[in-house]
Amino acid sequence: MKRFFAFVRKEFHHVFRDPKTMLLLFGVPVAQILLFGFALTNEIKNAHIIITDNAQDIASKQIAAKLAANTNFITHQKQLNPQQIEETFRQGKVKLVVIFPPNFNHDLLHLQKAQVQIIADASDPNTANTLTTYATAIIMDYQKQLWQNTNLPLSIHTDMRMIYNPELKGITNFVPGVMALVLMLICVLMTSVSIVREKELGTMEVLLVSPFNAVLVVISKAVPYFFLSLVNLTVILLLSVLVMGMPVAGSWVLLYAISALFILTALSLGLLISNVTNSQQTAMLISLMGMLLPTLIFTGFMFPIENMPLPLQVMSNIFPSKWYYIIVKNVMIKGLGFTAIWKETLILLTATLLLMTISIAKFKTRLA
Amino acid sequence: MRALKFLLQKEFRQIFRNTTILRVILIMPVIQLIIMPLAADYEIKNINISVVDHDHSAYSRQLTDKILAPGYFKLNDYGTSYPNAFGQFQKDRSDLILEIPAQFEKTLVKENQANLFMAVNAINGVKALVGSAYLNRIIADFNAQIRANWIPNPQTGTLPQIEIATLNRFNPTLNYPFFMVPGILVVLVTMVGVYMCSLNIVKEKEVGTIEQINVTPIKKYHFILGKLIPFWVIGMFVFSLGLFGVARLLYLIVPTGSLVALYGFLAVYLVAVLGIGLLISTYSANQQQAMSLAFFCMMIFMLMSGLFTPINSMPNWAQVIAKLNPVTYFIEVTRMIVLKGSSFAHIQQQLLVISAMAVFFNTWAIWNYRKTS
């Protein structure tokens, strides 16, 4: 056991002596939390739109003023013909053009009907759709004002309550996602690389011929990353509680226990990668190229999994980060107990055992 | 110049010899480009709803049918117990609960007004907003329909109505992959460039062969060019593979703008990206360090590039970071040229910025490379 701790200590030294590795271990989670918390949002704000007002009458001006007052829009008044609109979109800055026809107010009052045209740059369909919806709502609101005097019969009224995240903050959704993403990537990356590195430099042989169980050598490489990942987790949680003002609704103990399990899953995957590769470059490229985007997308926190085509929904199941994300959401945000997450926990546990078994089996045959 | 020839020969031999890495940098981007855009879809559909119906009237059933008709909503459960429905909610099986109170129909007819209750799972704020807006629209339609049935000659006919005609340019069907493919392609090409370039140079340091090179009469700039040119070629190749192989054949995206402008920009962009890779390698003693730095940079580049979330929605300080990010410009330019048919004239400003970045990163890298050896 004394030897085992000596090995573990050696690994800690490797990590702590190197500021660049520390940057990866702690810089990445901190940067992610801060970016997701303060910089990134799915909402569409500050969009530049152009109002082409061919009417210049009271109604068009009132609607234009309403559009300008909305914080989602930055409005510019400009008379554009269709070709100019096309050209403006090509330059990339303007996302939407609202066009009032001549005699807008006149038609509205006398013909009871007038048309507004909205042209969107739909190369980004999400922005186009959202901005069109915003603009439509504002124009409809104006129409409602015109109707105000009339009292409508038979009104259905809807009370609405937003649960779990009443202020609709993006971070509520992002924190569990970032936890899954960061723990997954860093654990896999660090374990696989640190083992392959020893193989490549030839020091692995030295360790393996030492009077010391080979499996223990590998485990001793994983232990420091296990603890560092727990520290990492603590950093993320403290940031989200103290800086983002997002409390942990459920049990801290449960959250840590499940996180420890998830870290084990990721470490086992790292072990497996290290056993099937023999150069650092390959291990890194597989972990970096192969995992960053897929983990980001298939964890489900940026893009809802139920939106994906069925084969991809099925595929998302093999990403342990997806299950961990569901667990964290349940425990941390909804405050649920173990009964709500036992299924996901079982999946993680099975995955861990499976990955461990495969990598140990592979490891033995490699030595023989 | 002769030395450069031998260096290039050596680099290409080494790259083509390592089939594992070659496969990783060629096949992985292609597979990801095939799969990712299908998964990266912000369009909100398939919202699961629980209906709690205490009324069991004709109206409550009509309303339920109307909600399910357009296909946005999928009925998860229909019952009379709110706690049951909330259980489904907790398990994430439903995103929305609509509660129809007892006597809903009667109250509406008698008192001209009735209430519904809606609970929305707001963990994903955007989804909550869009979902509740859809539901409200459907309820409003239902309301209008009932009104029309009760009052055959509604006075709404005489009220002024504003009609809104919407036109979606460049992508009339609001096809999401159309937007994501160019962006993801740019990120993948950037990853190949930064990772390959930085890891490859550091590997020579770690193994010790760079020392051998340093005592030979090879000029430093020959050595650097010998490294940059192969990865520049690979970057060009991977981009073309993605653009013509995956985007064109699979997603049927035909670049509508000037290909010359696109490739001109790509050429300069790759120099900038490889400069970053080179810079990372000069600050690292071994591959693990290079990987740490490269991953950190790549993560920030990707998140702050406007790939998934709009840059205009970021706070000012974050927009500054996005503007210092080379990936931002190439994503913007690729989307402009491929989707909107922009030409050289439209991307001049971006080209200028990326050229400045290429000069900046390479100068810094070479300056630091000199200093350390």
Place this chain on the structure above:
Amino acid sequence: MSNPQAVIWADKLSKHFGEFVAVNQISFSVQKGEIFGFLGANGAGKTTAMRMLCGLLLPTSGSAAIAGYDVYTQTEQIKQNIGYMSQRFSLYEDLTVAENIRFFGGIYGLPDKQLKLKTDELLHTLQLHTEAKTLVSALPLGWKQKLAFSVAILHEPAIVFLDEPTGGVDPITRRQFWDLIYAAAQQGITLFVTTHYMDEAEYCNRICMLVDGEIKALDTPANLKKQHQAQTMDDVFYHLARTAKRTAD
């Protein structure tokens, strides 16, 4: 004893890293065709001294010339005239034997015709003809080092620097390696060798002992043994190295 006409010539050459004096005012000269041994414990400053002479590291003070070229100003000319083989293996493992020869010959500017000729000659001498298309990583260590040495003298340099060239090699292969070194010396190439192995020290024409960055002894192996009344070079080394204050690494 410094002679500006010598192939390697150093006068009060020093290198400081901040407060630390890695090499302290060393002076010596090496004649053409000589095998010059550079001995010292780990951390004695051998590698630092050698890197200065190769033009890899700028000296802090003192002067030195290699093949008549100044180490401060004429590093490019120095590089053209030296060969170098380091303790860390210096060939590309993922290139074949022939490709390595071609690459290193090529960057020293050998014309194509000569390159081909030299390659054949070298493969013949080393009896590696059948292995021309083998990856270097697949060769046994001894062969790798013989190959690395041969590649280092491919461009017929005036001087070859060998930094612990025989580390980790069995005694027989080491003997064969020294045969190559003698053959090179016969051709008039000057050899500058650092080593740990005291039996190897016996093979050198002259030896320089470095202790804590300073030269503690410089003479032929026979004279050194006589001076220190020792039977073997091992004893000489032990006697001198005992005075060291620096710990290895």
